[in-house]
Amino acid sequence: MSSGPEQQHGPTPVARAPRHVAVVGAGMVGLATAWFLQEAGVHVTVYERDRVGAGASWGNAGWLTPGLTAPLPEPAVLRYGLRAVLSSRSPVYVPLRADRQLVRFLASFVAHSTARRWRRGMAAYVPLNERALEAFDVLAAGGVAAPTRRAGSFLACFGGERDARGLLTELEQIRAAGQKVDFHLVTGWRARALDPALTDRVNAVIQLHGQRYLDPPGFVRSLAEAVRVRGGEIVEGVDVVDVLPRAGGVSVVAGNGERQQHDVVVLATGALLGELATRFGVRQPVQAGRGYSFSVPVRQMPRGPLYFPKQRVACTPLGDRLRVAGMMEFRRPGDPLDPRRITAIVEAVRPLLTGVDLDERRDEWVGSRPCTPDGLPLIGATAAPGVFVAGGHGMWGIALGPLTGQLLAQAVLKGETPPELAPFDPLRT
Template sequence: MTRSIVIGAGMVGLATAWHLQERGVDVTVIDRAGVAAGSSWGNAGWLAPAKTIPLADPSVWTYGPRALFDADAALHVPVRVDVSLWSFLARFVAHGTQRAWDTAMAALTPIDKLALESFDELIDGGVDAWTREGPFIVGFGHEKQARGFMRDIAGVIQHGQRVHVERLDDPRALAPQLSGQVGAAYRMDGQRFIEPGPFVHALAAAVEERGADMRVNAAVTDVNRTSMPTVTLATGEKLSADSVVIATGAWMPELARPLGVNVRVQAGRGYSFTVDTDEPAAHPIYLPLQRVACTPYDGRLRIAGTMEFVGPDEPLQARRVQAIVNQVRPFMTGVDLDNRHDEWVGSRPVTPDGLPLVGETRSAGVYVAGGHGMWGIVLGPATGKLLAERIVTGRTDPAIAPFDPLR
């Protein structure tokens, strides 16, 4: 039996491990902290291919500079001397053109189309978890503010996805948490959501039940190849296998850059918290101008937002949580924003061109899977399936061909 080591116990790493097991591979999963310890835990849990789009678009040229001086802006870049960060930002902004957006969207569309069925495959294969249909309720202060959202939806449809969006006369019938300040609202169908932490833990349980060796609180300090791919743990222990997958999210460069993966991966940190609501939240809510996503979670409403470009291990900034609160307060009612639970920050791996990094490194038998930005949850199962196929058969599915980590 062939053997593989997967470094990273988030959605992407565990989905890769599960699909490797499907193909008869013996798997060891290693994580420096634990299952779903990174951005797989506190995100919004959206399985929304219609919104799985490039992060940089033409609006970044006007919104970005304003955000530097707005303490409540969804985008936060600290004013500091950091050559590496500003180099990334220059490349990121350079992709904020319609042509670059279309190029990236064309590359993302094939895997977007596989996203939902890939979740069904995991659940049908024994993962004890669920996904739920929307609708997603999309709210704006007034009708003109919906133009950017509708333009994005039109672009997604143009590139081959099927998306149904319908104007709502009474959004509070579906989302009573929306206040009278929401003057225009739509419902978006065909999308789903999950509770991400429980789903990833269920996936980990399935992988372990199938015989995987799960090693948590085990840091990997090096990956190299001598006679075969080998990882070195912080304890000095060395483990070898036929293949190694680096799926460590925003920390990927630490292990992957020495292997020729030179595409910049910047931590784009997101924040979330949960709140009690007077009426139960049944459907996800999206406030595009505030860049805030809300999801029913464990009897409460999880509110997630912010893109903060800093280091992946920097501490939670309470000011960023308050910025989300300030942004959403006018548009919500019956929501206890001042009694927050589970305040969280997680580092999402963002690339300048908006495309993931999935494939083999310059070291034969060593692969990376990451760089999905905000879309690691929704694209994780499809990524794991197609990477496992590449590892076992040598065939690169066209859906991941544009994500070559050596580009």
């Protein structure tokens, strides 16, 4: 097995427009990239070590909320950080025995949690957020059958008006950065009246307008189906262990030693991005920010997604059940599901929801958000010719996955980075 390519300075464009591209990872980002490459007539092969949507793209909350899509490191996160080390029931959890890689990630994450850096990151997100929903419409028009749903009502719920101030300030800052976001505060009984699932412990609600949501498993399945129908191959159960850039192409090496040659490879391996990408000059660590979810039956389905910012819990109507998701646990992606986190989510929302049977849980799940220390994804060319990466979207890889695929496909095909992607250069330090 090779030790990787010689280090070069800056991305090197591939010599001719690629005709056959390998995508490693069949999550939202990899599948969307494959689909948009197919738009230009490229033949794609998607390699997936497990099965379609086996990673974070399965059990997430499915929110398509440009109004909330912002960098994760921000000054308020530091307060959670302190509490986190002290309590395993906190919505943000860092194990006391952190390894060296996690310590490095956290130190850099904390360094990025300043107002100035947040504003810079937000300015980078705005041009993506503006186009994020359009990219879903392109997929729909091109035959991806699973729908996105307009959230007639998207409610961020609080015990009282004072608790709502933090999010109101953040939304003002998001707006000040140039992001269109339409919201208003409702208090008292009027707040509760916005949704029958809210108890009298909810006394203030911020209502966000113009957001959407989707059913994550249904959507990734449908996207994979669309890729197949257009002639793409999705090879499940193949662990890619190496990628070898060579003159005239890139070889993808599977765990069983088999090699396949492609013109270009796109690494879209979620929280495991570093395993294959580091040797190609991608220095930003990608850390698993693990989240949990489960689904429960409801007497009457909420009218749209419900968000409990203080508890950091997201609820999304999925068919006839409500998906409840939350937690940010900085641990290794492969660690087993910790039932204490599920209990912590249940106990956090029990007083706030009515008509929801939190004890009839199904589909208990843990998955890894691919988090970068500066809160920005890694999208574009690496230092090796023909090797690209797409990932590190943290909390927002579902909302931004399709647009990422659309923009990255342009970069792959034209050999130059679209201007919107400049802040997400995977080679940034």
